[in-house]
Amino acid sequence: MDFYNTHILTVVLFTPLVGALVLLFVPRDSANAHRVIGNLFAFLGLIVSLPLIWRFSLDPGAPRYQFPESADWIPSIGAHYSLGIDGISLLLVILTTFLGAISILSSWSAIKMRTKEYYILFLLLQVGMLGVFMSLDFFLFYMFWEVMLVPMYFLIGVWGSDRRLYAAIKFFLYTLIGSVIMLLGILALYFRAGATTFDMPTLLASASHFDTSSQVLLFWAFFFAFAIKVPMFPFHTWLPDAHTEAPTAGSVILAGVLLKMGTYGFIRFSLPLLPQDPAARHKIVTIMMVISIIGIIYGALVCMMQKDMKKLIAYSSVSHLAFCTLGIFALTPHGLSGSVIQQINHGISTGALFLLIGVLYERRHTRLISEFGGLSTPMPNFAAIYMIASLSSLGLPLLNGFIGEFTILRGTYEVSIRYTAWASFGIVLGAAYLLWLYQRVMFGPVTNPSNEHLADLNAREYATLLPLVILMFWIGIYPKPLFRFLERPVEEIVEQVNPGYYGAERAASPATAPAVAPAPAASGVMDMPGMPGMNMPGMEMPSGNGTAPAHPPDMK
């Protein structure tokens, strides 16, 4: 217990690894034992991660990265085993352990062959993803970032559907291209900073003193890794294949968590690496926002044309994740916090949709839309949950998707009305393809006789879906607890990357002293003159009514 208190992140990180090691010693043919142990450790991973929520201090005096742990790892190159989380990574860590437990539970009857390897690989995947969100050391981060590709390759390649070999290696190679360029970026950053450490905050802080051209180069070096992972518009082609071929649980984790590593990377690395020079930064931000808009519209349009339900949901991820990147590169507190919330939402709603399609696939072994129709007659409960998940995904108020999209749009509105209009059009398209899919699959008479006697959800399927449904409502109705975790990191990031933002807010607020607007080229350090620290009056109230910037109650 004492070890747990001092090394809570290590415990959370390596609980799945322990499970994988235990599984190694279980005989190959006892499939039920594998299932029990796999589920046990995934659930245990969720349990040990929950205390993070209430132990995380929201006190403004607390350090940004909490639960820090650091130990020498490779002194000769300055790599450390150093972990720590801020509000953003906290939410993603919980999302990972939560979706991990759910998707492992969902594979109970779907995975019939090679169960031992399946659960081992799944637990290893969990370790890799958690490590990415927790690492505060570039070397360690890169290691987790890469190592997680291997279990995912096998999950798609062994337990996937027909074109699994192709999809698995395509996924691996695409992500690897981005990763190796990022490796060069990390090395260049390390070298340019003249550092002897791979400590992330140190290196990212020193990046703000580089000249503009190397900042631009560094930004693009990191861009590819994250853009491919997200995936942003021209780099998305691996995603439909990987999602469609992966087993259900693999798709849930792929959409729910893996893609978030890209957006997380944008927030954690790309934003601090944005050039200080306003012209260069404006150019990059414009490019990013435009390709996000293209992604939103393009993803939605492609969804309309899909014949395969799973592929449809896969393309909808392109559209939804483009919302997240739009919010990130709006560089406003609302855009940024909305983006993080939307990432969580996407994990929940798309995860639920993939689980539901998995339920259908287990019963019918097909995912073609034309094979179904009128399913609400034999499977009413299934249809109800499917409705909720679809509505949540398309952003109906009172469900979680609305909160994220609305906040992002609000953040984008502060920057440009035109972008906001295009993005809103994307929401309309989203409603169209999701509802049209629903209509074709659920409504009307049962056209295909083999669908007439499909069994409705069983207890285990309820157990995987109900928590997601509860979260959808909870985030949709009372999202404040989530936003509270984001205030602090979002504020710090916006202050650094968009120094003009709070200055302009302050100028608009009568309570503020006549301070000069901060120079746009300021190096983004907190104690710059003209860039007030956290406690300056007016600074943290962009909307002028005394609440912190990211509070959802403001918006309602």
Next chain:
Amino acid sequence: MLKAFQTFMQVDGGGLLLPEIMLVLFALGILLTDYLLEDRDKFFNALMALLGVMFSGICLWQLRLVADRGPIGFNYSLLVDPFFLFFGSIFLIATGLVIILSVNYLHVEDENHGEYYALILFACAGMMFMASGYDLIVQFLGLETMAISFYVLAGFLRKDKRSNESAVKYLLLGAFSSGILAYGFSILYGIGAMLDKSAFEVVLPRTNLDTISKAVEVRGHGDFFVLLALATVAAGLFFKIAAVPFHQWAPDVYEGAPTPITAYISVASKTASFALLLRLLLTVFWPIRVDWIMLIAGVALASLTLGNFAALTQTNVKRMLAYSSISHVGYILLGIVAAASSPMGFLTGMKGVAFYLFVYGFMTIGAFAVLISLQRQGIIGDELDDLNGLYRRSPLAALVLLIFMLSLAGIPPLAGFVGKYFILQALIETGHMRLAIFGALYIVPALYYYFRIVAHAYLHEPGNAPLPIITLGQKFAFGILCFVTVAAGVYPEPFVRLATYSLFFPAGFSGH
């Protein structure tokens, strides 16, 4: 007699020769006792050979006490420094592992002759001289001792056509490259002989590397004879390390030679030739490094490109590994480019080269070890299809294979990644951004062909291939190989220190 021996050992510097003496003594012993052994006792030869490697290792270990001073013996022709100890230990480890892996292989192929082990030990002694020689003659003799042993070993499966073909190809092209190298050496000798020696306190032999280095420095860069010597020496050694455009022999020889010998050629012979190349580049050709940086960079890029792309379409695993080893040569050469470019890059670059060579040996022998375990009477087990469903047939072999493939491809946290990391870092430090980008991007095609192997082993159905039987010796070898490959990736610190130790040049060379 005893007194003469003592004088030889202590005064004349014979002690510096002990590791090589041990190897040769045991090799001769094997040749003597081989005739006395029944067929079923042939494994005794392997034991003798292992014992020889062990004794040689002990002598090498003892030499570490004096290596810091860099004792130089035999009329300035033999240098025992950390550089030699580092490479010598790689040779001994590789030799030991190859011997262990050979036992069952020879038994199955029914070619269990003592000469095999004797030749392996002779080759190893030759390599030791390549690393410790500080004199053109010693280096050349070392190289030839190694090469001639390998020509015989490559054709050791007398009844197999491919093996014979491989031996002949290796012999012809090897002799050709040795000729070119000898030509280069003769020019270097001429350059050394023309140097005015009156300025020196100690008169060194004309073939000593210090003499020649001085002579090259006096002539400066741009001198025709120096450049001619550089070109010919480089060409001869590029043959030995199988760098493009002198790589054509590699796939054929790799494919035909007995698999343990393929592993030995691809690891030990390559490492030894790198040791020789490094020794020459760091001494003789160091004053004119501006002339060869671009040459090496070009060869490195060509090796990376051709190696990676040619490997994509291979269906024979041994050929694929041959091409992949060409691309690894490219990475190591890139490390040398960085090391020669600036004082800052020297340390990182050379560390990268040494680390890369060290772990390359383990992961490559590992990959071949898996193939060896698949070999049956009449089946070589080196086609991609022979690996089908290996995971079902032998999870252990498949897991081991996965580790080596990931490491060869350069996926963290395995040894291969750390090697590539150092080399890329050195390239960035020295401003070779473009080379770094090439080096990094070529990881992607490499992963593709390594994972073709993995896909066959894990994702394809087994068919009716027989179960591999892994002997105790092979398990032991797997254990060592895996341990180093994983440990050097997860906790590289001790290995990095070892690589740094090899850069301690007592002979006066200190980089830039």
